[in-house]
Amino acid sequence: MLRLLTRFLGFLLLAVGFMALIVDGTRSIAGGGLMVTTLRRGASESFPGLYNGLEAGVAAKSAFLWDPVLTTLMLLPVSLALGGLGALLIIFSHKQEATNRYWRR
Structure with a gap:
C-alpha cells in the first residue's frame, strides 16, 4: 500500500x-x-504567506541553514x-x- x-x-x-x-x-x-x-518565485507567488513564514522560521532557527543551503536550492x-x-x-x-x-x- x-x-x-x-x-x-x-x-x-x-x-x-x-x-x-x-x-x-x-x-x-x-x-x-x-x-x-525558480522554486523561490513559484513558492512566493503561489503561497506567499506560507513561504514568508517558512523563511522567517528557518532563518530564526538557523541563519546558516537558510542562507547558503536553502537559497541555492530555491534557485532550481x-x-x-x-x-x-x-x-x-x-x-x-x-x-x-x-x-x-x-x-x-
Missing part, C-alpha cells in the same frame, strides 16, 4: 514538473528569451525540482529483486 502511494505521488510530481516545463517553454517562446520559474527550476523528486519516488517504489536465485547463476 505504501509502495502504491509512493508511486502515485511520484507520478503526480512528475506530471506537475512536466506541466511547469511546458509553461516555462511557452513563456520563453512568447517572450523571445529563456524564462525559467520548478520543473527540474518536481520532476526529479517524482522520478526518485518512482525509482524507490520499485520492488527489489532477489539476486541469489539458483536459476540466475
